[in-house]
Amino acid sequence: MTAAALDQVKASRRLPVMPRRGTVSWFEIALLVAALVLVAVELPQNLRDVIVLTFLFGGLALAWNIAGGYAGLISFGHAAFFGIGAYTSTILFVRAELTPWIGLWIGALLCAAAGALLAIICARLRGPFFILSTLACAEVVRIGALNWASLTGGPEGLSILPVPGLASMVFASKTTYAALMLAYLVICYAVTKLLEASRYGYYLFAVRDDEEAAAAAGVNPLLARTGAMALSAALTGIGGSLFAQYFLYLDPTYVISPDLSFQLALLPAVGGLGTAIGPVMGSLLITPLSELLRSYLGHAAAGLHLVIYSAALIVVMLYFPAGLAGALNRIAARWTRAP
Amino acid sequence: MTSLLEVRHLGRAFDALWAVRDVSFTVETGELLGLIGPNGAGKSTLYNLIAGALKPTRGDIVFDGQRVTGARAYHMARAGIARTFQIPKPYRQLSVVENVMLSAFRHEPSPARARSLAQATLTDVGLGDYAAAPIATLTVGLLKRLEVARALALRPKLVLFDEIMAGLTPTEVGVMTRLVAELPARGITVIWVEHVLHAIMKTASRIMVLNRGEVIADGAPAAIARDPAVVKAYLGEEMHLA
Numbered sequence: 001m002t003a004a005a006l007d008q009v010k011a012s013r014r015l016p017v018m019p020r021r022g023t024v025s026w027f028e029i030a031l032l033v034a035a036l037v038l039v040a041v042e043l044p045q046n047l048r049d050v051i052v053l054t055f056l057f058g059g060l061a062l063a064w065n066i067a068g069g070y071a072g073l074i075s076f077g078h079a080a081f082f083g084i085g086a087y088t089s090t091i092l093f094v095r096a097e098l099t100p101w102i103g104l105w106i107g108a109l110l111c112a113a114a115g116a117l118l119a120i121i122c123a124r125l126r127g128p129f130f131i132l133s134t135l136a137c138a139e140v141v142r143i144g145a146l147n148w149a150s151l152t153g154g155p156e157g158l159s160i161l162p163v164p165g166l167a168s169m170v171f172a173s174k175t176t177y178a179a180l181m182l183a184y185l186v187i188c189y190a191v192t193k194l195l196e197a198s199r200y201g202y203y204l205f206a207v208r209d210d211e212e213a214a215a216a217a218g219v220n221p222l223l224a225r226t227g228a229m230a231l232s233a234a235l236t237g238i239g240g241s242l243f244a245q246y247f248l249y250l251d252p253t254y255v256i257s258p259d260l261s262f263q264l265a266l267l268p269a270v271g272g273l274g275t276a277i278g279p280v281m282g283s284l285l286i287t288p289l290s291e292l293l294r295s296y297l298g299h300a301a302a303g304l305h306l307v308i309y310s311a312a313l314i315v316v317m318l319y320f321p322a323g324l325a326g327a328l329n330r331i332a333a334r335w336t337r338a339p
Numbered sequence: 340m341t342s343l344l345e346v347r348h349l350g351r352a353f354d355a356l357w358a359v360r361d362v363s364f365t366v367e368t369g370e371l372l373g374l375i376g377p378n379g380a381g382k383s384t385l386y387n388l389i390a391g392a393l394k395p396t397r398g399d400i401v402f403d404g405q406r407v408t409g410a411r412a413y414h415m416a417r418a419g420i421a422r423t424f425q426i427p428k429p430y431r432q433l434s435v436v437e438n439v440m441l442s443a444f445r446h447e448p449s450p451a452r453a454r455s456l457a458q459a460t461l462t463d464v465g466l467g468d469y470a471a472a473p474i475a476t477l478t479v480g481l482l483k484r485l486e487v488a489r490a491l492a493l494r495p496k497l498v499l500f501d502e503i504m505a506g507l508t509p510t511e512v513g514v515m516t517r518l519v520a521e522l523p524a525r526g527i528t529v530i531w532v533e534h535v536l537h538a539i540m541k542t543a544s545r546i547m548v549l550n551r552g553e554v555i556a557d558g559a560p561a562a563i564a565r566d567p568a569v570v571k572a573y574l575g576e577e578m579h580l581a
Contacts, residue, residue, distance in 0.1 A: 022450070199444050199453070202433075206441045209430035216390065216424075217442045217493065218416035274432065 019277050022197035028277065032186070039178045046295055048174040052246060054287040055181035056239060061267035061279030062188035063235035068265060069274035070201065071228035072208030073119070074131050077138030078236050078264045081111045083145060083256035085237025086244040090158050091151060093168070100169040104241035108234040114141075115233025119226040135258065142256035157251030160244065169245045177246050184242055185280070188235055192276040195231075204228050205274075236264070259306070270316045272323025281324045286312060341404050343368045343528050344389070344497055349398035350552075351384055358384040360552035362398070366497070366530065369523045373543030373560070374532045377572055381552040382532045383425060386499050389530075390422040391415035403496060417445070421495035423486035425502050425532075429474045436461060436470035438485060442492035460492040465514060479506035484515070497528045504535040516542055540564065548572065 019025040038051050060082070067073040088110055089103030098106075122133045145152045152158065164172040171177055195201040203224045206214035211221045244250055254260065267286055272278025290308055297304060320327040342365040351359045359381045366372055376382055387393040389400060391412035399408045402418055410418070421442075430438050439457035440450070447453040461467050464484045469477070477485065483503050490498050500519065504512050512535060520542045522529050533539040540546070546563040548556040550572040556563055563569055 197450060199448055199450060202437065202441055202444065202450070205433055205437075206430050209432050210428045212392065212412070213424065213428040213430065213489075214441070215392075215412035216416055216422055217489065218413050218445045219441070220411075220413045 019275075022193075024193075031280070035182055035185075039175060039182055045174070048178065049295075050288050050291045052174060052177045052181050053291055054283055055178065055185045056243060056246070057263070057267060057287045058280045058283035059181070059185040059188040060236060060239040060264055061271065061283050062185070062192050062276070063232050063239060064264045065232075065268040065273065065275075065279045066192065066195065066204075066235070067115075067229050067232035069268055069278070070195065070208065071204040071225055073225060073229055073232075074265065075118075075134040075229075075232075076131050076258070076261045076265055077118070077134030077136075078232075079256050079258065079260035080138035080141040081115060081233040081236040082240035082243070082260060082264070083141060083250075083252065084111050084114055085240030086250050086255050087145065087152055087158070087240075088237070089241035090160060090244045090250055094158060094160060099167045100241060100245055101167075104238050107237045107241050111237030111240075112230040112234040115229040115231075116226045118233075119229035120222070123222055123225070135261065138256060138258070138261055142252050145252040145256055152252065153250075155251065155253070157249055159250075160248040162248055170248065180242060181246075184239060189276060189280065191231070191235065196276060200224075200227070208274075262306075266313055268323075270312050270323060272325030275323070275325045278323045278325040281328075285324065341401075342366060343370075343403060344530075345399075345401040346389070347399040347401070349385070349388060349400065350396050351388055351393060352396045357396075357552050359388065359395075362549070362552070362554055364547060364554060364557060366528060368496075368528055369526075371520070371523050371529045371531065371542060371544045373539040373546040374530055374549060375536065375539065375546060376549035379551075380549040380572075382549055383501065384552075385549065386422060386501055386530075386532065389415070390420055390499060416493060416495075419493075419496035420499065421490035421493040421497070422499040423483075423490050423501050423503055427479070427482035427486050429477075429482060429485055431474050433474070434470070435466060435472050435474065435477070435485060438474070439488045439492045442489045445493050457488075457492055460488045463491065464488045464518060465511075480508070480511060483507065484511075487515070487518075491522075491527070495527060497530070498522070500529065500531045500533070502533055503531075504533055504538055512538055 019028050035055070043051070064075065064078050067075055085104065085107035088107030089100045092098040092103040092106065093100050118134065118137055122130050125133055146155055148154070160170065162170060164170050203214065203219045206217065206219055207221045207224045215221055240255065243255070267282035268279035269282070270286060271280065271282025293304060293308065316323060322329070344366040346365070347363050349359055349362045350357060362385060374382055384393065388395050391410050391414060394409045399406060401407065402420060405418065407415060407418060430441065436454060436457050439460055440453045443453040443456040443460070447456050458467070458470055461470055464487050466481065466484050466488060469481065483506055487500070487503050490500070504515060507515060516538045519529060519531065531539055531543065540560045543560055545558065546560050547554055548563060548569050555568045555572060556566045
């Protein structure tokens with residue numbers, strides 16, 4: 001390595017703006033303050049919707065990123081976990097009157113088990129074969145939910161009565177939902193930050209980058225992957241429960257759709273895989289864009305949001321291979337370097 | 340006292356081809372065993388068997404008093420067997436020091452202490468200045484040294500070196516040879532595969548020669564260099580013994 005390259009390495013190390021593993025940066029604090037302000041200020045109803053969904057999908061993207069970004073388990077089937085979480089808390093609430101505050105944890109546990117099972121079933125699969133298997137597993141869950149009508153309501157779906165109350169986790173004000181989703185986002189973010197600074201987080205990086213080398217360092221690759229998928233699935237399931245409490249209606253064609261799975265994978269890919277800030281930025285960019293377009297264009301442009309996702313993904317892959325977070329990192333490096 | 344490593348009638352077939360045919364040997368604690376042999380002799384397969392990356396077709400491996408035949412690679416690493424890879428296998432998205440931290444975690448669960456142990460190991464192999472460097476900026480020689488650092492940071496009882504001198508300058512070969520030679524005194528037993536024969540002949544306390552999946556010679560370096568079977572096995576290859 002030349003002296004110039006060494007200088008470059010040193011320069012790229014001092015980035016006071018962008019978050020680094022194991023520390024909290026001013027950038028992260030500023031984002032949190034901005035989010036809190038967005039929750040607190042008065043806004044038109046449709047913008048409120050956008051904010052609620054941006055926070056929710058930020059959390060979901062972080063959850064996906066634990067498996068996809070950190071452990072290298074690219075999943076196109078996370079909608080299954082979203083659906084299992086949403087259906088578990090909703091069925092327990094509608095049929096057994098169990099408060100969703102408890103139901104969401106039961107859903108999370110079920111999702112963790114399902115995630116672990118998926119990782120074990122697909123233990124020997126890599127790359128496109130793994131991705132296709134996750135897609136197939138999610139389809140099995142979707143078709144199961146459609147056909148087990150006595151439990152899930154089948155294609156007619158399940159509704160939660162819109163009676164506000166703390167125990168029912170239904171709120172009259174969208175401000176409360178915004179706060180709830182922000183709390184979810186912050187929890188997913190905190191879990192990610194703790195993970196990436198821990199020994200277990202490093203095990204995931206190692207298994208992602210070179211499984212054989214990781215095993216030679218004493219890391220059990222299957223255990224690392226299984227744990228990552230279980231954690232990712234559990235957090236995704238909690239997001240599903242929260243979505244159910246917000247939308248108050250569930251049907252398999254939306255909550256377990258491949259569409260949703262792609263969206264969950266796309267947000268962190270656009271924002272920056274394997275970073276904590278990446279999925280948040282992916283949701284900040286994509287969710288408002290697609291929601292606003294959907295509400296302004298309506299049914300005239302059904303499926304347009306998919307076109308936008310694809311376009312965003314192509315642009316990011318071509319020009320920002322490390323995602324938005326990576327691009328901002330480069331800009332920050334240029335700014336902080338001595339003039 | 341029992342040997343640190345005992346390999347009994349070990350064999351591994353790939354379909355009809357026996358890469359390792361019938362290999363038996365023992366390694367005592369504190370030995371520095373050089374393992375040589377022409378290309379295709381079965382050295383890499385033997386390493387993969389001892390490190391748990393491959394399961395033997397027949398035979399037994401006893402390490403540190405425990406029968407470990409067929410145990411998985413991560414079990415072998417935890418039992419105290421470290422290895423390097425002939426073609427370096429770094430974690431590409433991690434920095435140099437983080438690569439070594441992953442081995443240091445075996446004995447230091449705290450990331451901060453694992454990092455300082457990793458840093459110390461990097462200094463040992465002469466990579467101290469490269470701790471923060473991304474993997475993509477490293478030359479082959481530096482990657483080989485990173486392999487050595489990762490193996491040593493595991494604090495193993497036995498380390499399997501696989502051609503760690505390839506791509507090094509003569510000065511670097513000297514530094515690395517001294518480092519390897521000191522390991523037995525630090526309680527680390529070494530098996531060492533190398534094509535740079537003069538380094539291994541000078542340093543090893545014992546040399547074992549593998550050919551066509553079998554041990555054809557095993558003894559002191561000076562005796563090995565005169566062994567007619569060894570000379571014959573290397574016929575057609577460049578050989579600079581002693």
